[in-house]
Amino acid sequence: MNVGAGALDTRALPVPSHIALFHRGEAELRDHALAFLKEGFDRPNEALFCFGEPSVGERLLRTLEESVGRDLSPEYRAGRIVVGQADPDVDRQLDNVIGPLEGFRASGFTLIRFVGIVAWDVPTFPPPEDFLWFESKLNELISDFRVIALCPYDVAHMPARAIAYGGLETHPLVVSGGVLRENPQFIAPDRYLRERLLRLPWLQGETSA
Amino acid sequence: MANGELGYAAVDLQRGAIAILDPDGNVTWADETWATEENETGLPGVPIGANLLDAYRSRGETIAQTIANAIVAVFDGRATYFEIEHRPNGENGSAVVTSVAALRGNRASAVVIHRGVGVRPAITARTPDVRPRSGELIGNAIERLTPRERQVLDFMAAGLDNRAIAAKLRIQYTTVRGHVRAVIEKLGARSRLEAVARAYQSGWVAKQ
Numbered sequence: 001m002n003v004g005a006g007a008l009d010t011r012a013l014p015v016p017s018h019i020a021l022f023h024r025g026e027a028e029l030r031d032h033a034l035a036f037l038k039e040g041f042d043r044p045n046e047a048l049f050c051f052g053e054p055s056v057g058e059r060l061l062r063t064l065e066e067s068v069g070r071d072l073s074p075e076y077r078a079g080r081i082v083v084g085q086a087d088p089d090v091d092r093q094l095d096n097v098i099g100p101l102e103g104f105r106a107s108g109f110t111l112i113r114f115v116g117i118v119a120w121d122v123p124t125f126p127p128p129e130d131f132l133w134f135e136s137k138l139n140e141l142i143s144d145f146r147v148i149a150l151c152p153y154d155v156a157h158m159p160a161r162a163i164a165y166g167g168l169e170t171h172p173l174v175v176s177g178g179v180l181r182e183n184p185q186f187i188a189p190d191r192y193l194r195e196r197l198l199r200l201p202w203l204q205g206e207t208s209a
Numbered sequence: 210m211a212n213g214e215l216g217y218a219a220v221d222l223q224r225g226a227i228a229i230l231d232p233d234g235n236v237t238w239a240d241e242t243w244a245t246e247e248n249e250t251g252l253p254g255v256p257i258g259a260n261l262l263d264a265y266r267s268r269g270e271t272i273a274q275t276i277a278n279a280i281v282a283v284f285d286g287r288a289t290y291f292e293i294e295h296r297p298n299g300e301n302g303s304a305v306v307t308s309v310a311a312l313r314g315n316r317a318s319a320v321v322i323h324r325g326v327g328v329r330p331a332i333t334a335r336t337p338d339v340r341p342r343s344g345e346l347i348g349n350a351i352e353r354l355t356p357r358e359r360q361v362l363d364f365m366a367a368g369l370d371n372r373a374i375a376a377k378l379r380i381q382y383t384t385v386r387g388h389v390r391a392v393i394e395k396l397g398a399r400s401r402l403e404a405v406a407r408a409y410q411s412g413w414v415a416k417q
Binding site: 090091094098126127129130132133137141184189190193197198200203 | 368370371372386389399400401402409
């Protein structure tokens with residue numbers, strides 16, 4: 001499916017979905033993520049969830065406001081839009097994702113559009129190995145929710161390990177070069193711990209991630 | 210490869226570069242350094258958008274031909290991806306390719322189907338398995354865990370998150386959080402997964 005610079009065709013996606021979006025730089029991220037969120041914004045029965053490092057989610061929300069041309073505080077106060085924050089503690093980060101998803105579900109939204117901006121080996125994010133566990137775990141944990149989770153990976157700035165182990169091995173679907181594809185590199189969560197996480201080079205004595 | 214499938218991953222993990230090829234062999238995106246280090250001795254720089262296979266076939270060096278062969282193996286469906294290993298080349302700041310391997314499978318459980326040696330033999334095998342270690346670096350850390358913390362560690366090693374552990378042990382979620390933090394701290398790990406890895410490597414948690 002060619003998604004170009006526009007929105008993903010969510011009607012063609014399974015729900016739930018966990019998708020890695022490979023993009024180059026901010027402009028491409030805005031094209032895809034904003035279009036994805038804006039499409040949901042135009043449908044009142046859908047909820048929007050912007051997630052990332054401190055201030056990143058807020059920035060995404062501000063950009064969305066510019067895109068729709070008005071203040072989104074009413075939707076924010078009503079709980080239709082949530083800005084979530086990453087946490088160096090992976091357990092807290094899981095809580096910061098699952099908690100709002102439960103809230104959306106209780107409010108009866110028919111679809112949750114989640115955009116989680118990925119960071120790698122920074123102090124405000126879980127350590128890389130914990131983040132990979134988190135990404136893999138999400139596949140199990142979102143199974144009870146009507147959510148499409150989009151995880152942008154900036155291939156122009158992130159190290160190969162983040163792309164290879166995270167983007168490619170923990171997402172059943174990827175958008176690469178503007179095309180949505182099934183991902184043959186995906187490793188199911190029940191295998192990922194033993195087949196990947198316990199073999200991570202930097203947990204074998206290598207020092208840098 | 211069937212039309213429309215995800216392109217092939219050419220990974221150079223040591224250097225931190227990755228390129229994904231479309232079904233025609235064109236680089237659809239790549240790490241900036243991969244694309245721009247044309248003059249780096251021994252390393253295959255290919256501009257974004259260039260045809261990787263053509264680029265290597267046109268070069269006369271043995272290593273370029275080996276890379277081309279690896280790409281062909283991927284295109285023919287005999288390999289899933291290929292990896293390039295290299296190391297710094299002494300004083301002049303350049304690098305030498307030590308091996309090119311075409312592999313089948315994913316990066317967690319790949320089989321080498323062809324390996325070509327570069328300028329120098331590869332020094333290490335690729336991704337090692339989880340090896341039991343003596344635990345000397347951690348001392349008797351496991352003995353400092355309480356029986357409940359050991360139970361929690363077993364569940365962590367099975368991949369369970371805190372909510373699932375709380376449900377298994379029928380205790381409060383916040384209590385599990387406290388146990389997990391204690392396990393990480395007592396094992397001297399920086400993260401949840403590092404604690405789990407140490408538990409496996411030291412033989413504290415049996416491989417299933």
